[in-house]
Amino acid sequence: MSIRLEEVHKAFGRKEVLRGFTIEIHEGETVSIIGGSGVGKSVALKHIVGLLRPDRGEVWVDGENVGRMPQQELYKLRRNVGYVFQFAALFDSMTIGENVGMGLRRIPEMSRASIAERVAECLRLVDLEGFEERMPAEISGGQRKRVGFARAIATEPKYLLYDEPTTGLDPVTTAVIDELIMRMRRELGVTGVVITHDMNSAFRVSDRVALLHEGRVRFQGTPTEMRAADDRIVRGFIEGRPELMGAAP
Amino acid sequence: MRASVVAPIQGLGSAVLSAVASVGTAGHLGVGALRALRKGDMWGPHILAQMARIGVHSLPIALFIATFTGIVLALQASYTFTGAIPLYFVGTLVGKTMVLELGPVLTGLALSGRVGANIAAELGTMRVTEQVDALETLAYDPIAYLVVPRVLAGAIMFPMVVLMANAVGIVAGWLTSLWLLDMSSPEFLKGLRLFFRSWDVWFSVIKSVTFGLTVTSVGCFFGLHTTGGAEGVGRSTTHSVVASSMIILVLDAFLAAVLL
Amino acid sequence: MSRTREFGVGLVILSAIAVGVVGTLWLKGTNWGRPSIEVDVLLTDVAQLAPGNGVKFRGVQIGRVATIAVEPDGQAVRVRLQLQESVSLPDDVVVLLSPESFFGSWQAEIIRRDRYPSFPFYEVQQPMEGDVRVLGGWALPELSRLSAAAEQISANLADLTERLGIAFNEETAADLARAIENFGVLSDDLRRLVDQQSAIALSVTSSADSALTEIELATRVARRSFERIEELLTDVQIDSIVTNVRLASGHIQDIAEDLAGSSDNFATTMGRADSTLARLDRLSARVEAGEGTLGRLFADTTFAVRAEGVLGQLDLLLQDLRENPRRYVRLSIF
Structure with missing residues (x-):
């Protein structure tokens, strides 16, 4: 059981975002995809849940070809995949409790009481106990992000996709989120894909790191391997030296 | 070839292609909405809220417009008819114009601003803040969850609003005739009944159903296809109002040609 | 909240339908279940008469034209009038169709035959067909x-x-x-x-x-x-x-x-x-x-x-x- 993207191409109009993107994520591991802003990290992530379909290439999740899957099958698959959005993407018109319970209400065998129970449990997991009746507008950005977390894990997915989980957060909250990501893997055994440009966070939470550059994976390896790499682009990105990246072929 | 020759041709080509593409996307949305009709469990719980929003909350503005339309129709009719045509024709003109044309069209245009823009802005915001994607990842079909209840509510509630607007407009024209034009009720009613056919009311209802479908689905279309943050939401809202107003007027002419 | 919303939607739908139905019937001039009788008129031509036109007797409107149809043999037109039950008509009456106003509608006027002795009213063979009374009629030249x-x-x-x-x-x-x-x-x-x-x-x-x-x-x-x-x-x-x-x-x-x-x-x-x-x-x-x-x-x-x-x-x-x-x-x- 794993996630595999093979030679994925995706263009928006004339802009080619992914140009032969290939990566494999094994069960139980957490992989970070790093890269500058606008290089298509989120685009790659959205292919995994079928929010986007590849122009060319294939996306395999649990041995099924997501790119060719009919819509109904996709909805079934998505119960196994939790998605944590960059700005949480909470539904403004619903309470926190309703937001977290959204995915659960799609499961026919869940009763109202068992949904409420599970919602409380998920909120406890992200340290937001008793927030059920609040509205998204009433809580802070970091709290919203944690609610997004709770919503993603509510259906006990096998995979969790994190889109910029720590961007724009203060160091303390960043640490809390990183801890959450690690806890998910440790306690729930989920497979994780993290999109980030925060190097510290990437090195802290991942088993492997991949650098996305010009639509392809430029480098992948363990955090240790990446730190030791002598590729110009990798060095430039880790050390924050644009002159190295600009000089790349 | 020179760039000055190639550029305009390229421009035309890309304009046509994007036009065809947007028709395709709109058709896709339409087909998706028809398919999503089966998923009653997904749109069912939300339709009431949308009906309240589209129908009940739009009533004040629709009736306000209808009232003044009725008054103006009566006054202008009497101004036009002075001497030449019997005054009871004021009733005929108010009734016919209100039911056949101004009731549905003015309500449609007003609601394309009120309802259509509101839907486009709401769905546009949901799109740019990734709430629509979030719905998808939580296994909700956004078309069934967001589009169907709005479009259905529009198709059901528009005719209701228009029927009320027609009635209010006619009553306003009647009262104007009584108070400002020295007409009597029997006179006004005689004119009102003179050429009345029950088909007129059906025509009004058919028109308003299509306008309801138009305003809501255009709003949904532009909302769901919003890109580019807050500015994009603004753009979608404007486009939605412009497009649905234009479609309403074209449909108006088309329906008059086909059904009358 | 949900209750008031339900009530609002229900109220709007009910009142709109009521307005539509009642308004249409009223404008069409339905007699709202008041007892009525039917009288048939036979004539050779109906000119501009249309269903819904008024029926007058001694200048008072007492009913409406219900239907107009050509007889199966093609020799006459049968106009069905719906009249108030309370009005009883004299024996020797005929129906004269004439313009009510210059614009549009015509009317059917129930008159005594001797009022216009020279008008060629239709000669009715059977004055009663079942319960329905049949009158002769003539449409005034326009x-x-x-x-x-x-x-x-x-x-x-x-x-x-x-x-x-x-x-x-x-x-x-x-x-x-x-x-x-x-x-x-x-x-x-x-x-x-x-x-x-x-x-x-x-x-x-x-x-x-x-x-x-x-x-x-x-x-x-x-x-x-x-x-x-x-x-x-x-x-x-x-x-x-x-x-x-x-x-x-x-x-x-x-x-x-x-x-x-x-x-x-x-x-x-x-x-x-x-x-x-x-x-x-x-x-x-x-x-x-x-x-x-x-x-x-x-x-x-x-x-x-x-x-x-x-x-x-x-x-x-x-x-x-x-x-x-x-x-x-x-x-x-x-």
Whole structure:
């Protein structure tokens, strides 16, 4: 059981975002995809849940070809995949409790009481106990992000996709989120894909790191391997030296 | 070839292609909405809220417009008819114009601003803040969850609003005739009944159903296809109002040609 | 919150449907379940009558036209009237269809047969078909038909003029040609009558007085034209035609002056119209009998027959005009 993207191409109009993107994520591991802003990290992530379909290439999740899957099958698959959005993407018109319970209400065998129970449990997991009746507008950005977390894990997915989980957060909250990501893997055994440009966070939470550059994976390896790499682009990105990246072929 | 020759041709080509593409996307949305009709469990719980929003909350503005339309129709009719045509024709003109044309069209245009823009802005915001994607990842079909209840509510509630607007407009024209034009009720009613056919009311209802479908689905279309943050939401809202107003007027002419 | 929302939506839907249904029925003039009876009318033609038109009895609206259908044998039209049950109709009634106003709708008027003895009401074979009473009816010729009739007369006269031209051109002198020219003028006059008639229909006058003047003017022109024809036909001597035409012109001049000065009342106008018609009748009778030189010329044509039909229609209209002057006065002033 794993996630595999093979030679994925995706263009928006004339802009080619992914140009032969290939990566494999094994069960139980957490992989970070790093890269500058606008290089298509989120685009790659959205292919995994079928929010986007590849122009060319294939996306395999649990041995099924997501790119060719009919819509109904996709909805079934998505119960196994939790998605944590960059700005949480909470539904403004619903309470926190309703937001977290959204995915659960799609499961026919869940009763109202068992949904409420599970919602409380998920909120406890992200340290937001008793927030059920609040509205998204009433809580802070970091709290919203944690609610997004709770919503993603509510259906006990096998995979969790994190889109910029720590961007724009203060160091303390960043640490809390990183801890959450690690806890998910440790306690729930989920497979994780993290999109980030925060190097510290990437090195802290991942088993492997991949650098996305010009639509392809430029480098992948363990955090240790990446730190030791002598590729110009990798060095430039880790050390924050644009002159190295600009000089790349 | 020179760039000055190639550029305009390229421009035309890309304009046509994007036009065809947007028709395709709109058709896709339409087909998706028809398919999503089966998923009653997904749109069912939300339709009431949308009906309240589209129908009940739009009533004040629709009736306000209808009232003044009725008054103006009566006054202008009497101004036009002075001497030449019997005054009871004021009733005929108010009734016919209100039911056949101004009731549905003015309500449609007003609601394309009120309802259509509101839907486009709401769905546009949901799109740019990734709430629509979030719905998808939580296994909700956004078309069934967001589009169907709005479009259905529009198709059901528009005719209701228009029927009320027609009635209010006619009553306003009647009262104007009584108070400002020295007409009597029997006179006004005689004119009102003179050429009345029950088909007129059906025509009004058919028109308003299509306008309801138009305003809501255009709003949904532009909302769901919003890109580019807050500015994009603004753009979608404007486009939605412009497009649905234009479609309403074209449909108006088309329906008059086909059904009358 | 949800409760009030449900209530609001329900209320709007219910009231909109109520407004739509009740409004439609009300505007269509439903009798809201008041007891009603049905009466059938048979006639040869319904003119502009349409379902929903009013049914009047002694000037009071007592019901509506429900349906109109051609009888299976194609010989008559059956109009079903829906009347208030409370009104009981006399025995010898018939139904007259006539314009209610210049615009649009017609009406069915239930009247005693002896009120218009000369109107050709439909002869009903079975006065009762089951429970439904069947009445005979007749639709008044429309104003447009009157215009058509006058136009026909005018065309016939033009035809006559042409025939005269062919017959006499070779044998007569210049003054006869002038006489024929006068026939041309005559035909023009009649055409002007037609135009004036249309003008009456279309023009908008504000008082009954001016309507009468219009009618009178038209009659005067008609009369003048007919008198000329008669003068010409009275004398068989061709030589005297010219003289007679001159005489007639002078005579007409006198009449015109006479009329122009006075403000005649409606009765005298009617009188003149009648005498004009009498003359036209005599004229057509003479033409038919082939009397006189000119008469023989067209005795073989269908002119006389056609003129007879036209005169019959004019007569009926005139009779109606006399009995219901207001209907026609209203026609020109609405």
